[in-house]
Amino acid sequence: MAQRLDPEAIDAALDALNAGAAEDGGAIWQRRGERIERSFRFPDFTSAFGFMAEVALVAERMNHHPEWTNVYGRVDAALTTHDAGGLTRLDFELARAMNAAAGKHL
Amino acid sequence: MAQRLDPEAIDAALDALNAGAAEDGGAIWQRRGERIERSFRFPDFTSAFGFMAEVALVAERMNHHPEWTNVYGRVDAALTTHDAGGLTRLDFELARAMNAAAGKHL
Amino acid sequence: MAQRLDPEAIDAALDALNAGAAEDGGAIWQRRGERIERSFRFPDFTSAFGFMAEVALVAERMNHHPEWTNVYGRVDAALTTHDAGGLTRLDFELARAMNAAAGKHL
Amino acid sequence: MAQRLDPEAIDAALDALNAGAAEDGGAIWQRRGERIERSFRFPDFTSAFGFMAEVALVAERMNHHPEWTNVYGRVDAALTTHDAGGLTRLDFELARAMNAAAGKHL
Numbered sequence: 001m002a003q004r005l006d007p008e009a010i011d012a013a014l015d016a017l018n019a020g021a022a023e024d025g026g027a028i029w030q031r032r033g034e035r036i037e038r039s040f041r042f043p044d045f046t047s048a049f050g051f052m053a054e055v056a057l058v059a060e061r062m063n064h065h066p067e068w069t070n071v072y073g074r075v076d077a078a079l080t081t082h083d084a085g086g087l088t089r090l091d092f093e094l095a096r097a098m099n100a101a102a103g104k105h106l
Numbered sequence: 107m108a109q110r111l112d113p114e115a116i117d118a119a120l121d122a123l124n125a126g127a128a129e130d131g132g133a134i135w136q137r138r139g140e141r142i143e144r145s146f147r148f149p150d151f152t153s154a155f156g157f158m159a160e161v162a163l164v165a166e167r168m169n170h171h172p173e174w175t176n177v178y179g180r181v182d183a184a185l186t187t188h189d190a191g192g193l194t195r196l197d198f199e200l201a202r203a204m205n206a207a208a209g210k211h212l
Numbered sequence: 213m214a215q216r217l218d219p220e221a222i223d224a225a226l227d228a229l230n231a232g233a234a235e236d237g238g239a240i241w242q243r244r245g246e247r248i249e250r251s252f253r254f255p256d257f258t259s260a261f262g263f264m265a266e267v268a269l270v271a272e273r274m275n276h277h278p279e280w281t282n283v284y285g286r287v288d289a290a291l292t293t294h295d296a297g298g299l300t301r302l303d304f305e306l307a308r309a310m311n312a313a314a315g316k317h318l
Numbered sequence: 319m320a321q322r323l324d325p326e327a328i329d330a331a332l333d334a335l336n337a338g339a340a341e342d343g344g345a346i347w348q349r350r351g352e353r354i355e356r357s358f359r360f361p362d363f364t365s366a367f368g369f370m371a372e373v374a375l376v377a378e379r380m381n382h383h384p385e386w387t388n389v390y391g392r393v394d395a396a397l398t399t400h401d402a403g404g405l406t407r408l409d410f411e412l413a414r415a416m417n418a419a420a421g422k423h424l
Contacts, residue, residue: 046372049371050371067176068177155265156313159261159374160261281385283383284383
């Protein structure tokens with residue numbers, strides 16, 4: 001099972017994660033308690049759902065699933081590892097995959 | 107454009123909608139302000155996502171999309187018609203389609 | 213890596229696979245050379261695609277993917293294990309999952 | 319109902335369609351009888367399925383569906399309009415949408 005990361009490791013992982021994302025304000029991952037969160041905006045529902053389908057496959061392969069809310073072209077995601085009671089490397093691995101999948105549509 | 111339904115029409119549409127659903131407590135559509143909401147529970151993520159994929163196609167065909175949150179086997183949906191500022195027949199049509207799609211997985 | 217099954221094992225696996233499926237003529241898995249094939253018929257494209265989405269997740273989790281052709285409500289699938297040069301237990305495991313997913317829509 | 323295009327209109331539509339695609343050999347739309355066909359290659363199954371999910375939504379909205387075959391990262395598509403007995407503007411509209419969706423993943 002993935003180990004819960006300590007605060008220093010989380011900060012480092014979050015910095016590395018966001019270094020690869022566009023520094024355009026809210027569109028980066030932010031820590032909120034034991035979760036990391038990001039809001040993705042797509043031009044329409046088809047783009048948003050294409051993104052979700054791709055991420056769904058990655059999540060199922062990892063056996064690590066997001067909590068996500070979609071309305072039209074917007075997808076708000078929150079990641080945590082319930083079994084570990086906090087953030088683990090799995091959350092950052094899935095976040096990277098989500099950034100990569102989103103990047104195709106933006 | 108779909109017309110906003112009056113309170114009596116909403117009550118009637120909600121009754122008709124839930125008559126076709128299992129009367130098992132929380133698993134029916136409920137009105138909350140200008141929205142109707144239902145929580146769907148599936149045995150796993152693959153079922154939940156199969157359901158979402160089918161609903162996504164219906165929503166795109168209708169050009170009427172849900173606000174929905176998914177975590178693993180759970181999908182919480184809320185429907186409203188933004189253009190009309192409230193509930194319209196589109197919301198009840200999409201709700202019926204969601205019930206039908208969910209019924210396959212339950 | 214999954215081992216290629218010998219002819220007796222394939223026959224037994226195919227019988228077990230089809231015992232769980234409706235014996236309605238063409239709608240069962242059939243062996244053709246080093247592959248097993250089945251044609252699925254759904255009432256419409258949304259059902260067919262809901263099925264495909266669910267199977268896609270299973271396939272990605274197994275890292276074992278079908279060859280499949282879709283047109284409207286029809287999905288023709290063929291399974292084999294390229295790495296093993298023939299049929300393995302992975303093909304029968306995916307076939308069972310496809311039967312289960314299809315059964316929801318039929 | 320969409321009208322069947324005459325040969326000159328098909329040639330013009332095909333030229334316009336492929337002008338927007340990379341001229342990299344087989345990766346363009348080609349006419350074969352009453353159909354147009356293109357083979358799409360993606361780096362992996364998740365990209366291929368993300369593409370298919372997006373196209374599925376467009377197809378359902380148009381009520382015009384492809385015949386397509388997928389194996390891992392490859393999607394071979396053929397378009398025709400059965401009701402019209404040949405190629406119509408719907409086929410070229412769907413082909414353009416497929417090019418746009420594929421372009422995100424390539």
